[in-house]
Amino acid sequence: MPKLIPGLTLCLALAPWVHPTVAAEAGHHAHWSYSGAEGPTHWADLDPAYAACAAGFAQSPVDVSGALDATLPPLVIDYQGLGQDVVNNGHTIQVNVAPGSTLTLDGRTFTLKQFHFHTPSEDKMNGESFAMEGHLVHADPEGHLAVISVLYRLGAENPVIAQVWNAMPERTDTPAAPPAPIDPAALLPTDKGYFRFDGSLTTPPCTEGVRWIVLKAPMTVSQSQVDRLTAAMHGANSRPVQPVNARVIVR
Numbered sequence: 251m252p253k254l255i256p257g258l259t260l261c262l263a264l265a266p267w268v269h270p271t272v273a274a275e276a277g278h279h280a281h282w283s284y285s286g287a288e289g290p291t292h293w294a295d296l297d298p299a300y301a302a303c304a305a306g307f308a309q310s311p312v313d314v315s316g317a318l319d320a321t322l323p324p325l326v327i328d329y330q331g332l333g334q335d336v337v338n339n340g341h342t343i344q345v346n347v348a349p350g351s352t353l354t355l356d357g358r359t360f361t362l363k364q365f366h367f368h369t370p371s372e373d374k375m376n377g378e379s380f381a382m383e384g385h386l387v388h389a390d391p392e393g394h395l396a397v398i399s400v401l402y403r404l405g406a407e408n409p410v411i412a413q414v415w416n417a418m419p420e421r422t423d424t425p426a427a428p429p430a431p432i433d434p435a436a437l438l439p440t441d442k443g444y445f446r447f448d449g450s451l452t453t454p455p456c457t458e459g460v461r462w463i464v465l466k467a468p469m470t471v472s473q474s475q476v477d478r479l480t481a482a483m484h485g486a487n488s489r490p491v492q493p494v495n496a497r498v499i500v501r
């Protein structure tokens with residue numbers, strides 16, 4: 251079992267709006283969900299550790315629109331580590347990745363820790379929602395986070411998601427090993443053009459300081475694959491879009 255990143259539900263000893271760090275051990279924080287009294291509009295009220303969910307000014311997800319043209323360098327991705335186990339943590343289906351996959355950004359080396367899925371998409375693109383969104387979560391040695399987001403339209407079955415769903419455990423927090431290791435590189439589109447902006451975890455404690463990279467080229471997922479995730483989560487598992495405020499989105 252991974253000790254570093256239990257889902258995106260990082261628990262922080264410091265104020266949650268400072269730089270996110272990778273907690274060594276999960277603390278005991280309030281239960282939260284995607285609907286009702288424990289839903290997104292109530293997260294900040296559930297636990298003082300979740301204050302940033304309401305008080306933050308750079309929250310995720312967002313509607314990615316009005317991007318400014320910048321000379322963004324090509325993404326430097328070198329994925330060697332493979333997905334080793336699949337976890338249903340009650341908030342998402344997550345694949346924990348063996349060490350060895352890196353994203354180099356801002357002169358820092360971020361290592362891919364895990365990837366997981368939301369339905370419908372959390373981020374939007376010019377107001378458009380997508381059927382699903384994948385988040386590839388990377389951390390540097392100091393615990394700074396960088397997330398690569400892949401958006402999925404309805405269409406052909408996605409072969410990597412098929413691999414993940416085949417290993418999807420029924421019970422929460424019981425990891426299951428897929429029949430064959432899952433290659434995270436196969437999750438990414440060939441065209442790796444991207445939008446970039448600062449944001450937060452999209453789950454409590456909604457910690458800010460996360461580098462977000464949303465890939466412009468959507469991939470496809472089948473309706474039955476979306477339905478499988480919805481069933482496993484007992485509904486949608488997406489936080490609504492948050493105000494962009496003073497942030498700049500570049501492309």
Ligand SMILES: [Zn+2]
Binds near residue numbers: 258366367368385
């Ligand atoms: Zn996510």
